Amino acid sequence: MKTRRRPYTEQRPQDLGGGVWSVPVPIPGNPLGYTLVYAVESPQGPVLVDAGWNHPEAWEALSGGLATLGMDVASVRGVVVTHFHPDHAGLAGQVREASGAWIAMHEDDAALVRLMIGYAGDAQDTFRSDMLRRAGADPDEAREASGGRAAPPAQPDRELRDGDLVDLPGRRLRAVHTPGHTPGHICLHLEDADRLFTGDHVLPGITPHVGIYPYDRDDVDPLGDFLRSLDRVAGFGPLDALPAHEWTFPNVAARAAEIRDHHEDKLQRLRALLAERPEPLTIWEVAAMMTWNRPWDELSPMLRGMAAGEAAAHLRTLEVQGHVRRHAGVEPVRFQALDS
């Protein structure tokens, strides 16, 4: 797909009308470039949707961008984050320190933040290398793929559930639970201006990462959740979408349907691949067979880890749909087509 994405340096804070502004906040060193932080006006100070990556340059862009639009970061009433990832929740803590704002997120992501805060570095490395071994990664690769994580985000003060109204006096901003990219990802429906903040759930040019961690979990189905969440958003009809990356776009329903088709295709192609290789395969072997944006051999250890997470999520969905069988109780865990 041809991209309309422009580099961060060409982004400017914008008045989107209806008391909604966007402020691009850079993600230093990341090809995604920037997070679009939105400010929604209220008589008691703006509420931010997401906050951006925790970095001095990002803070400069956020506080400076708000100032350009006539808002003082110290007047921010609250920060509602679409999900716990560092390019969204990273700066929320610093905004809270500067303004006394509350931080809100969905209860399922809040639970993950508590887990991350309570998790020491060594325990996290052990978790990761165990997970890679059980997926069939070779031991050297398992070692290389560990390390290099962002600090956990600030603990939220408020937890949201599906259908809750965000504390935004005089306006109606409602949480729509859209699990998939994370278990507690939310979109936010600004009902008084009929627009949808889509976070990373629906982006105009790319699709969000949907993985399963640890890879061999069989009690969740993130990709199945994601597809249902796309249907849910498609049900909103042709609303304008305000995503957390890239650019704002019309007709969220059409884009949600397109992303759904992309994953249905990917599931079909994976079924075909498994049918050609009838022996039981590890998650790592399956990931290496699938098509990524670069050849498998050129993926960094971190990107291979993410690709394996995506492969695992697709395998799990095919298992739930009855197309794939898991050989559990062996290590590494293996998968095999059921109906080849």
Ligand SMILES: [Zn+2]
């Ligand atoms: Zn993001």
